Amino acid sequence: MSVAPICIVLASRDPCRAAAAENLAACARAIATHSPAPIQAVVAGADPSAAAGETARHLGIPVTALEIADLSDPGDGAFGAVLADFLNRKAPAWILMEDTTLGRRLAGELAVRLAAACITGVEAVEGDAAGIVLTRAVWGGKFRAGVRATAATRVVTVASGAFAGRLEHTAVPADVRWAQGRAAHGGRRHLERIQAPEADAGLSEARAIVAAGNGIGEPDRLDLVRALAAKIAGAQVAGSRPVCDRGWLPFSRQVGITGATVAPALYIACGISGASQHLAGMSGAGLVVAINKDPKAAIFHHADIAVVEALETFLPLLIEACGQKED
Amino acid sequence: MKILVCIKQILAPESELASSAGGDTVVPAGVVERRISRYDACALEAALQLRERIGGQVQVVTVGPAEAAEALRRALGMGADEAVHIVAATDIPDPFIVAAAIAPVAGGCDLVLAGVMSEDLMQGAVGPILAALSGRPCATAAVALEPAPDGSALRVEEELEHGERSIVALTIPAVVTIQSGPWTPRYPSLSGLLKARRQPIQTLDPTALPVPEPRQRIEGLAPPPPTRGGRALSGSAGDKAVQLVHLLRQQGFLPPGRP
Ligand SMILES: Cc1cc2nc3c(=O)[nH]c(=O)nc-3n(C[C@H](O)[C@H](O)[C@H](O)COP(=O)(O)OP(=O)(O)OC[C@H]3O[C@@H](n4cnc5c(N)ncnc54)[C@H](O)[C@@H]3O)c2cc1C
Numbered sequence: 001m002s003v004a005p006i007c008i009v010l011a012s013r014d015p016c017r018a019a020a021a022e023n024l025a026a027c028a029r030a031i032a033t034h035s036p037a038p039i040q041a042v043v044a045g046a047d048p049s050a051a052a053g054e055t056a057r058h059l060g061i062p063v064t065a066l067e068i069a070d071l072s073d074p075g076d077g078a079f080g081a082v083l084a085d086f087l088n089r090k091a092p093a094w095i096l097m098e099d100t101t102l103g104r105r106l107a108g109e110l111a112v113r114l115a116a117a118c119i120t121g122v123e124a125v126e127g128d129a130a131g132i133v134l135t136r137a138v139w140g141g142k143f144r145a146g147v148r149a150t151a152a153t154r155v156v157t158v159a160s161g162a163f164a165g166r167l168e169h170t171a172v173p174a175d176v177r178w179a180q181g182r183a184a185h186g187g188r189r190h191l192e193r194i195q196a197p198e199a200d201a202g203l204s205e206a207r208a209i210v211a212a213g214n215g216i217g218e219p220d221r222l223d224l225v226r227a228l229a230a231k232i233a234g235a236q237v238a239g240s241r242p243v244c245d246r247g248w249l250p251f252s253r254q255v256g257i258t259g260a261t262v263a264p265a266l267y268i269a270c271g272i273s274g275a276s277q278h279l280a281g282m283s284g285a286g287l288v289v290a291i292n293k294d295p296k297a298a299i300f301h302h303a304d305i306a307v308v309e310a311l312e313t314f315l316p317l318l319i320e321a322c323g324q325k326e327d
Numbered sequence: 328m329k330i331l332v333c334i335k336q337i338l339a340p341e342s343e344l345a346s347s348a349g350g351d352t353v354v355p356a357g358v359v360e361r362r363i364s365r366y367d368a369c370a371l372e373a374a375l376q377l378r379e380r381i382g383g384q385v386q387v388v389t390v391g392p393a394e395a396a397e398a399l400r401r402a403l404g405m406g407a408d409e410a411v412h413i414v415a416a417t418d419i420p421d422p423f424i425v426a427a428a429i430a431p432v433a434g435g436c437d438l439v440l441a442g443v444m445s446e447d448l449m450q451g452a453v454g455p456i457l458a459a460l461s462g463r464p465c466a467t468a469a470v471a472l473e474p475a476p477d478g479s480a481l482r483v484e485e486e487l488e489h490g491e492r493s494i495v496a497l498t499i500p501a502v503v504t505i506q507s508g509p510w511t512p513r514y515p516s517l518s519g520l521l522k523a524r525r526q527p528i529q530t531l532d533p534t535a536l537p538v539p540e541p542r543q544r545i546e547g548l549a550p551p552p553p554t555r556g557g558r559a560l561s562g563s564a565g566d567k568a569v570q571l572v573h574l575l576r577q578q579g580f581l582p583p584g585r586p
Pocket residue numbers: 140212213214215216217239240241242243254255256257258259260270271272273274275276277278281291292293294297309310311312341443444468
């Protein structure tokens with residue numbers, strides 16, 4: 001009997017984003033080290049040929065180009081239905097997708113259609129005598145949970161960047177097979193895509209960023225954050241999602257997976273808990289300073305300098321100290 | 328339109344928490360706050376705004392232990408019309424069991440709203456699974472909802488990554504998960520809270536429902552592995568401020584101290 005494969009699923013609409021494909025492939029390889037299985041990919045969409053070829057060359061694994069008739073966007077309801085049909089015939093042990101809005105929705109749909117476990121936002125893979133344990137963040141990143149699937153098929157979304165850098169490049173000629181599918185949209189029709197607004201150049205080019213989180217509590221405290229930024233040459237003010245949701249800062253100032261990706265030399269996180277969706281936008285920063293009143297806040301695991309203090313007491317002292325001479 | 332909102336009561340992440348002895352869940356370790364998960368409160372707000380625009384009823388449902396009834400009371404106080412409590416001995420970590428428990432209640436509703444993810448388990452799974460179980464179309468991470476005048480369809484703006492959005496049309500009945508942003512959950516009024524205290528909460532015994540085989544389980548919880556040094560500054564708040572300024576000066580982020 002052949003071993004059930006590990007199947008990577010990519011949508012072909014977007015150009016082959018090498019980093020995303022590599023991340024999935026590296027996760028697949030981590031699983032295969034503990035539980036050997038062939039790794040393959042399916043690139044699905046209205047016109048998947050170019051992306052499938054590129055993926056095969058890039059990852060060095062067999063790729064199926066799954067052409068879906070009349071598909072305007074992977075967001076159309078037909079996408080999941082055709083994919084489920086295709087995967088059912090492959091009988092994979094693992095189905096790996098990106099941890100995106102599309103990936104999470106498909107994960108739930110595929111898990112139901114394939115009677116599989118549904119494990120999202122996976123950050124690490126470990127093996128033990130009983131099989132494989134997947135690690136994912138819970139409680140805003142304060143804890144990581146080990147999750148074991150008890151179903152034979154597992155649909156997994158892989159946190160962006162979690163496995164990057166672990167791929168050994170193997171130059172294998174492209175091996176692309178074809179499959180075709182058509183399905184009704186099942187009551188979900190894609191209408192249009194709205195492009196992201198222009199990125200805020202101020203943030204992406206800033207040498208330093210002082211970022212405000214929910215811990216600032218009230219909009220007036222942003223003045224403290226601004227006053228601190230004013231002391232630091234080239235510093236800009238940014239915020240976490242809740243701060244921008246409330247309109248305390250404009251959306252263009254939001255750092256994270258649904259906002260901007262920044263890489264300043266200095267990032268000062270003020271009252272930010274350290275959820276992975278925020279970290280994804282600032283993990284490339286140079287020096288990270290975190291100020292938070294909760295000594296167990298997740299952000300302290302991802303900071304170089306940890307200050308356990310309440311912002312309303314600490315920021316005024318810090319601003320004052322910026323102007324003082326040293327003894 | 329009859330709208331069902333799935334709400335979960337969570338131990339707030341900013342509370343003092345620890346891993347349980349069995350390592351399968353998180354338990355209080357000091358001062359804790361139990362509240363409605365952030366995105367579920369947004370989902371309830373979205374439902375109440377829809378009701379204000381097009382009429383109908385808003386029902387809330389939770390699957391959880393006895394104390395989760397508090398979350399339902401608050402939802403009633405915010406303005407929900409009815410509440411259903413599917414009583415479970417503990418929090419259920421398997422999204423299939425939660426979705427399967429909610430599915431029969433969802434059956435009687437035109438639109439089901441859930442959070443884009445729960446703040447504790449952060450799966451983003453219950454909504455899509457519930458949709459697939461009940462054969463309904465699904466949209467996720469919604470930041471805008473626009474019902475068709477005849478109530479047969481819904482136009483949903485979904486948030487993708489880095490500010491990109493997509494617009495989809497769903498036929499009703501449908502399931503939509505709600506992202507934070509446009510919806511600021513209202514505070515319950517005092518009269519709302521008083522009324523909520525008298526409103527009945529329908530309780531359902533989950534043992535009377537078919538429980539699917541679990542497909543996954545949590546085995547162990549630990550703090551995240553550090554990705555950086557995390558050097559903690561010590562002393563008084565003032566000492567820490569001086570140390571930090573010194574450090575930032577050393578690294579050239581602040582001008583040298585005035586002599
Ligand atoms: C699909 C999706 C996409 C997302 N995208 C993003 C994104 O792009 N960017 C983003 O930021 N988030 C994003 N989020 C939300 C993310 O999951 C977190 O909810 C969010 O990052 C939390 O923001 P926060 O840390 O400011 O707030 P909280 O998690 O509420 O944390 C506030 C922190 O402040 C501390 N605090 C409280 N009071 C004080 C005080 N007086 N002094 C000092 N510290 C204090 C608390 O201890 C706590 O740690 C997304 C979520 C989803 C589901």
